[in-house]
Amino acid sequence: MSAIAIGYVLFAPISENLTEQIYFMNWAIYISMYGVFFYHYPLKNISKWSVNAPISKEGLISFNIIFQFFKIFVTLGLLSLVLTVEFHLFKDNFYIDKLNDNILVFKDIFISKKESIIKTKFLPSDYFLAFFIGASFIGAFLFNVAPYGTFQQRIITWDNTKNSVLYLFKNHPILSSLFIFFIFSLKWIVQSRPILGGLFFFLLSLLVIKTYDSILLFSRRFQFFLVSLAVSTSILSSVFLWQYSLLIQKGFPLTETEKIKEEVFLGKNIFEEDPIGKLHSLLSNPEICKDDINSLVRLYRKMDLPEDKKLFEKKDAMKNLIFNKKECGFFTSLKLIPKIESLSVDKKLKILNKVLELLPPGSSATGVETLNKIPPKFFNKKDIGILLSTKNFYAQLSAMLLMKDIPEQLVLDLLRFNIKKISPLLKGRLRDLVIEKSCIIFTGSVENFLEKKVISYCRKGRSVSSILPRPL
Amino acid sequence: MGIVNLQNIKKNYFFLNVLKDISLNLEAGKFYGLLGENGAGKSTLFQIIVGLERPTSGCVKLFNKNLESFPSELKTEIGIISEKIELDTPLSMEKFFNFYRKFFQKWNQSLFDEIINHQKIDLSKPFKKYSRGQKMQMVLAAELSKSPKILLIDEITSVLDVYSRLFYLKKLEDFKENGGTIFLTTNVITEVENHLDHIFIIKNGKIIFNGNKDDIQKNKCPLDKKPLSLEVFFSRLHAPEKEDNNNDQAA
Numbered sequence: 043m044s045a046i047a048i049g050y051v052l053f054a055p056i057s058e059n060l061t062e063q064i065y066f067m068n069w070a071i072y073i074s075m076y077g078v079f080f081y082h083y084p085l086k087n088i089s090k091w092s093v094n095a096p097i098s099k100e101g102l103i104s105f106n107i108i109f110q111f112f113k114i115f116v117t118l119g120l121l122s123l124v125l126t127v128e129f130h131l132f133k134d135n136f137y138i139d140k141l142n143d144n145i146l147v148f149k150d151i152f153i154s155k156k157e158s159i160i161k162t163k164f165l166p167s168d169y170f171l172a173f174f175i176g177a178s179f180i181g182a183f184l185f186n187v188a189p190y191g192t193f194q195q196r197i198i199t200w201d202n203t204k205n206s207v208l209y210l211f212k213n214h215p216i217l218s219s220l221f222i223f224f225i226f227s228l229k230w231i232v233q234s235r236p237i238l239g240g241l242f243f244f245l246l247s248l249l250v251i252k253t254y255d256s257i258l259l260f261s262r263r264f265q266f267f268l269v270s271l272a273v274s275t276s277i278l279s280s281v282f283l284w285q286y287s288l289l290i291q292k293g294f295p296l297t298e299t300e301k302i303k304e305e306v307f308l309g310k311n312i313f314e315e316d317p318i319g320k321l322h323s324l325l326s327n328p329e330i331c332k333d334d335i336n337s338l339v340r341l342y343r344k345m346d347l348p349e350d351k352k353l354f355e356k357k358d359a360m361k362n363l364i365f366n367k368k369e370c371g372f373f374t375s376l377k378l379i380p381k382i383e384s385l386s387v388d389k390k391l392k393i394l395n396k397v398l399e400l401l402p403p404g405s406s407a408t409g410v411e412t413l414n415k416i417p418p419k420f421f422n423k424k425d426i427g428i429l430l431s432t433k434n435f436y437a438q439l440s441a442m443l444l445m446k447d448i449p450e451q452l453v454l455d456l457l458r459f460n461i462k463k464i465s466p467l468l469k470g471r472l473r474d475l476v477i478e479k480s481c482i483i484f485t486g487s488v489e490n491f492l493e494k495k496v497i498s499y500c501r502k503g504r505s506v507s508s509i510l511p512r513p514l
Numbered sequence: 515m516g517i518v519n520l521q522n523i524k525k526n527y528f529f530l531n532v533l534k535d536i537s538l539n540l541e542a543g544k545f546y547g548l549l550g551e552n553g554a555g556k557s558t559l560f561q562i563i564v565g566l567e568r569p570t571s572g573c574v575k576l577f578n579k580n581l582e583s584f585p586s587e588l589k590t591e592i593g594i595i596s597e598k599i600e601l602d603t604p605l606s607m608e609k610f611f612n613f614y615r616k617f618f619q620k621w622n623q624s625l626f627d628e629i630i631n632h633q634k635i636d637l638s639k640p641f642k643k644y645s646r647g648q649k650m651q652m653v654l655a656a657e658l659s660k661s662p663k664i665l666l667i668d669e670i671t672s673v674l675d676v677y678s679r680l681f682y683l684k685k686l687e688d689f690k691e692n693g694g695t696i697f698l699t700t701n702v703i704t705e706v707e708n709h710l711d712h713i714f715i716i717k718n719g720k721i722i723f724n725g726n727k728d729d730i731q732k733n734k735c736p737l738d739k740k741p742l743s744l745e746v747f748f749s750r751l752h753a754p755e756k757e758d759n760n761n762d763q764a765a
Contacts, residue, residue, distance in 0.1 A: 090598070091601045093565065094589060098586040205528040259566060261584075262568075
């Protein structure tokens with residue numbers, strides 16, 4: 043209530059209109075809810091006197107969890123109430139309308155499930171793991187002794203860590219050896235995402251248990267029970283994540299790359315024996331598209347394997363990796379070519395012919411869009427003459443685009459020489475180019491009184507031949 | 515076996531041995547005092563007894579039940595008074611005590627009112643608005659009114675003023691006469707000396723004296739005419755090491 047009062051009354055004089063006023067009020071409400079939520083963790087205070095009262099520690103933990111749930115419902119309820127009231131009071135306001143739209147979209151996606159993303163697609167295991175880790179983290183944050191309980195209670199401090207490690211090494215050599223073994227086996231564990239998820243969940247649970255223990259001081263039996271619970275739920279989490287991936291693999295029509303990603307998620311090293319060969323065979327699939335190519339390459343690069351540049355050292359690499367692709371995978375595959383700038387002109391022309399085959403030209407503008415999909419280093423000023431002399435629309439267009447920065451006379455000579463070969467679709471661009479280049483020549487060479495006249499010709503877009511020193 | 519029984523309690527903070535193999539037994543109806551220099555391990559031992567600290571090894575039994583598996587219902591029989599006990603709620607103390615007393619069947623409201631009125635404590639404020647001494651008095655009043663079987667008290671003497679100390683020592687005497695047991699840790703020896711039935715002296719994490727006033731007199735020098743006071747006995751127990759320390763420093 044005070045947030046509404048502060049937001050509405052106090053900020054009213056500095057807001058220019060109703061929208062701003064609602065903005066201010068909502069900010070005040072969000073901030074106050076943050077305050078209500080994160081500064082009302084009563085367990086620590088209760089623990090200071092409950093030691094004298096017949097209250098069980100299990101009861102205190104349950105109370106804390108129920109209290110947090112209560113807070114979540116209350117804060118969300120209040121927020122919904124405020125938004126509903128705002129919607130009814132200021133229905134015509136732009137901001138409220140926008141806010142309402144967002145709520146409707148959210149409702150369509152997550153509640154009514156009208157939107158296609160929920161209906162038809164599945165959540166890949168990697169994203170599911172991220173969701174699982176995020177949810178565990180937020181859970182540990184919400185249902186802890188205090189919002190930053192682990193740090194407030196100084197569970198993780200440099201001195202504690204140092205002393206624990208030293209103590210462990212001195213007094214428990216077997217445990218220390220196991221610990222070292224664990225550290226070295228982490229690399230292997232990390233390969234399998236379900237185990238990683240379970241391990242994360244376990245460590246998070248341990249931190250929460252330790253934080254509760256620092257306040258309530260559990261008996262060893264209860265500690266053992268909680269740690270066992272953490273171990274079993276972590277194992278169950280791993281199994282659950284594992285099963286989730288298997289379920290996806292069995293229950294959905296996955297692409298090859300999606301299948302591979304699921305296998306990698308489960309810890310399978312698909313690039314084990316001949317990494318480059320395997321990647322080559324996967325990328326040789328003519329059906330493979332942009333996202334799959336990117337995912338595969340990203341997956342490969344993460345694995346500390348030989349550089350993927352070596353892909354093109356394989357026999358028929360260009361044919362398998364580039365020329366057999368459909369439009370959806372062709373341009374992404376081009377990005378895999380190492381040192382694309384040093385490709386021979388013949389190869390470049392082959393590539394541009396493939397572009398022509400995949401995307402027959404419509405206009406100069408769409409042509410530019412297509413060329414933008416090719417890595418910029420592919421185009422070289424040295425190749426302008428050859429590119430212009432071909433009958434390939436894209437080659438000619440790329441040459442014209444490259445001409446912008448080369449000497450004017452050379453441009454005009456090249457154009458004059460190849461004028462008959464230039465695609466009719468490029469005539470407009472050719473005309474513009476000639477006018478642009480010719481004007482520059484004239485401004486530098488004619489008498490001052492003529493200068494304005496020539497420029498005005500340019501502006502009017504007079505015929506090309508009348509402006510050029512020698513007609514084309 | 516007594517009300518409180520400690521067997522071979524050890525407490526280490528990593529490489530620091532704070533308590534070294536401590537065993538003691540508290541019988542019903544007696545006033546026990548735990549004395550020791552600062553840093554001797556008094557508070558650690560107290561916290562282990564009340565369950566605010568976990569021993570590294572050893573066993574603590576209250577009412578013949580292991581502290582680890584101590585049923586929460588039995589907490590009505592124990593009153594813990596320490597600066598660590600805070601009745602920290604946003605409620606006024608009056609409201610809090612109205613809520614708190616419902617936990618205890620044997621709550622003695624007239625005793626509570628008597629203490630609060632005698633000490634002129636205004637219960638209309640929340641706990642954090644009171645001074646240290648007032649906070650301690652409210653905890654004392656509440657724990658005495660619970661009518662527990664044992665009171666475990668940590669260092670009240672240093673927090674309360676002289677007048678209040680005497681008042682509460684009188685109340686503790688009454689509590690003892692009604693069959694209650696008191697375990698008190700303190701640094702102010704002279705004021706509690708006459709009330710104590712049994713004394714533990716702790717030094718460097720070890721109990722170096724465990725006996726009553728008669729046992730103290732056994733340590734009296736034959737030439738001493740006056741009876742040996744607890745304060746003198748305590749300082750004698752600690753003197754040699756201090757001299758040694760001085761010698762070490764001089765060296």
